[in-house]
Amino acid sequence: MSIKVLQISTVCGSGSVGRILVDICHTLEKNGDVPLVAYGRRKAPEGIHAYRFGSVPDMALHVLSTFFKGEHGFASKGQTRRLIRQIRRWDPDVIHLHNIHGFILQTELLFEYLKEAGKPVVWTLHDCWPYTGHCAFYDYHGCDRWKTGCSGCREYRRTYPYALFKNRTERNYIRKKAAYTGVPDLVLAVPSRWLKAEAEQSFLKEYPIKVIPNGIDRQQFCPTESRLRETLGLSGTFVILGVANVWERRKGLSYLLWLAERLPEGYQVILIGLSKKQIRGLPGKVIGLERTSSVRELAEYYSMADVFVNATLEDNFPTTNLEALSCGTPVITFDTGGSPESLDESCGRVVPKGDSEALLQAVLLEKEEPKSRKACLRRAAQYEKYGRFQEYVKLYHELAGRGEQMSTLPKVSVITTTYNDAVNLERVMDQVARQDYENLEYIIVDGGSTDGTMELICRMEERMPGRVRWISEPDGGIYDAINKGIRLASGDIIGCCFDRYADDNVITRMVQVMEAEGTDGVHGDLYYMEGERIVRRWHQGQGSIRTGWLPGHPTMYLRKEVYDRFGVYRTDYRIAADYEFMVRILYRRQVSLSYLPEILIYMSYGGTSSKSLHAYLESLREGHRALRENQVPFAWVTDLCRIARVLVQFVKK
Secondary structure, eight states, X not given: OOOEEEEEESXXXXXXXXXXXXXXXXXXXXXXXXXXXXXXXXXXXTTOOEEEOOOHHHHHHHHHHHHHHOOTTXXXXXHHHHHHHHHHHHOOSEEEEOOOOXXXXXXXXXXXXHHHHOOOEEEEOSSSGGGSSSOSOOGGGTOOGXXXXXXXXXXXXXXXXXXXXXXXXXXXXXXXXXXXSOOTTEEEEESSXXXXXXXXXXXXXXXXXXXXXXXXXXXXXXXXXOOHXXXXXXXXXXXXXXXXXXXXXXXXXXXXXXXXXXSOTTEEEEXXXXXXXXXXXXXXTXXXXXXXXXXXXXXXXXXXXXXXXXXXXXXXXXXXXXXXXXXXXXXXXXXXXXXXXXXXXXXXXXXXXXXXXHHHHHHHHHHHSOOOHXXXXXXXXXXXXXXXXXXXHHHHHHHHHSTTXXXXXXXXXXXXXXXXXXXXXXXXXXXXXXXXXXSEEEEEEEOOOOSSHHHHHHHHHHHSTTOEEEEESOOSSHHHHXXXXXXXXXXXEEEXXXXXXXXXXXXXXXXXXXXXXXXXXXXXXXXXXXXXXXXXXXXXXXXXXXXXXXXXXXXXEEEHHHHHHXXXXXXXXXXXXXXXXXXXXXXXXXXXXXEEEEEEEEEESOOTTTSSHHHHHHHHHHHHHHHHHTTOSSHHHHHHHHHHHHHHHHHOO
């Protein structure tokens, strides 16, 4: 079903928010949907169906209203009414708000219309302005008055949107709360878990909140060859890079300058995005550059650098971290807002906010023990922009097709991968379709089959209308295919099905135990079958990775947040990527699992790791590597324990 989606924002195509809006438009078009845009200022890119409702005189009056009256977001009545008339003409199925503060809208009028229209609304919070009385950011100042009404604000003159004469912060808070609450069908989207936690303490907590991280264009930001080191005379030098759109105080410029003064010989700090005035005031140990509009030039600097340092003291989910990782460059950042969320131990280091000495030590350690550039690229792959913006498309369709009431059950996404195996696929699809769990999404990832697989998928779409999503294209093997499925999935819980459920109630029981125990996932028992004969019984209960314990991977269903935190399957593992993933999430007990002590899955024997002795030995070799790379001590002991547990499974009755 094709739907019309209207996005509303201050800008279209310029700035990070404007680029996100345009990328969502392109993703909608690829999906066969109709993207519409209403924006306030500047010029929209060619090919975008856009309506500009803002005018320069009206925006100037809004600026004056903010400066003199302190009422940002409460002027521009005329152009807001023009926007509402255009929305009525378009009659979109879903309305998506981005930044609505920017001297362009009377937000009370807009929300009055949204409450009356009864249309599904998505509102992406790119900053904190929607639930404060004034500020777009407050963490830098250590302020929490927004939790109780924003009374007594002292920063209204010094923080955007600047109010020079009147402090209307508390009054604005009251007006916002009255206007922005009570929309019948609104979902908030945020780019970071940090902002989700903040919004859940605000007056917007009445709405569902979905985390959709920002994405990165990995074709533009990728390892890029250049002669920058030779040009700048930096051959053999350890290069520290800092990038900001505007180097204001909260971006941590002072920390990078402090760092440059204390680093020994052989280190060089380069800063991009400085003003001419800032460049003139730089010490001799720092190379300063103005903001560049060339993505390729920026990618060259990221690629050339040995480490990217983000010393921001306040941030939501900085895309600069993603840009660096996508160019293969490790990241060091303060533990600030959502900045650490794009990193893991393989590609970055996180130090306490504002701790200059810890920042220095992290840089020195990075030179001595550098993070893997391959690990940076793997991490960046999780934030490929197409996959991230597909999450918005899936959300639109869910909202447009769900009727007046959302299911209270967590959504479960079941993934099946296939390639020229139509006979088995038909059997697996039947197993999924027969599950009695109501809020189920089925993801089919096909490797480009030529054996009638697509006909089967089309029939499955008819059998499960509105609940099947699929992709058919060449992939890099089963784990690459599973990763594609994870990125397509919109469910709260994600699992795989490659064979036969024990009964039609399996998923229901798995969800029930997860919800009852409040865990991150669930696993159960598994039988390996040859026809109707049981050849291996997987009963492992709960245990420790170090003692060879392991959940049965086909029975393990995890909350989507686990993949957001720890990443997906590593495709440089040919056979044991599932083992490496489970070691990664379970060794230090960061992820909690419920155990369902019953047979959940009947699995055909002869998978990738068990089809031959050579394959099994290769699996053990990769398993040992997984233990070492995840820093499990005495890995050979764990290997022996694991082998012993497997042998028991063949004789256990």
